[in-house]
Amino acid sequence: MARKLPLFVDPEQLHDVLGLPHVQIVAVDPAGDYARAHIPGALQIDMPDFTASAPPVAGLLPDEATLAEALSDAGLRNDAHIVAYDRVGDGQAARLLYTLDVMGHSDLSLLDGGLAAWHEAGFELEDGQPQAGRSAFEVTRQPDGIADRAWIEQHLDDNHVSFLDVRSAAEYAGADVRSARGGHIPGAISLDWLHFKDARGRLRPRAELLEILSQHGVDSQCDITAYCQSHVRSSYAYLVLKYLGYPQVRGYPGAWSEWGNVDDTPVRTPSDPA
Structure with missing residues (x-):
């Protein structure tokens, strides 16, 4: 079922698969904002975790080893369909999905409208820290x-x-x-x-x-x-x-x-x- 999720999902589609083991939801969110409110069961990762900078240049791709470490720390799995969202207009979640795509993980979706759309649809939120443990996410660069x-x-x-x-x-x-x-x-x-x-x-x-x-x-x-x-x-x-x-x-x-x-x-x- 997870592989049938479209690249852009609406809150209702995501709600239908909430809690399924082969679907991972990840909030691209600072830890403090995530702790205050997030979609139930969502993992958490922040932009600085999966981008690099060499001032004044920003938004670079880290090397594969660094990315594998960051994605593993977040608990992401290679066998999961990963759905990303953010609370700032979808761009940061899209950047995570771009990174995953060019690192060889193509089972991806973006929650269209992010946390605001989920809240507007009337679905539940929770607070607290991420519950998933560390994984062993593997990356393969796609030039x-x-x-x-x-x-x-x-x-x-x-x-x-x-x-x-x-x-x-x-x-x-x-x-x-x-x-x-x-x-x-x-x-x-x-x-x-x-x-x-x-x-x-x-x-x-x-x-x-x-x-x-x-x-x-x-x-x-x-x-x-x-x-x-x-x-x-x-x-x-x-x-x-x-x-x-x-x-x-x-x-x-x-x-x-x-x-x-x-x-x-x-x-x-x-x-x-x-």
């Missing part, structure tokens, strides 16, 4: 889901590769500067990740998502790399494209916090000559 700076530089002029910038329009234009330099990767398509969500912060219907992507010129036949500032928002976009069946999708850990903080990467803004 096809990962783009790094060198890979992007090699493919800037590749007509079969597309870059999807899911930051705000102001960040893309260089008006909102969050690194040493503002702007975007040359040729990148601007599509704010919030366009994937409806007014309630839930995923839009499939037909609407496909229309939005088509209107922005996102070609499903391209090798698509999604990025934002530190690959939180773009992890959500990565999952959306996977959900829609796009055949080749990558994420760029580090993202603009890397690209915009070095002085030898090409950067474009709307004021640049064509």
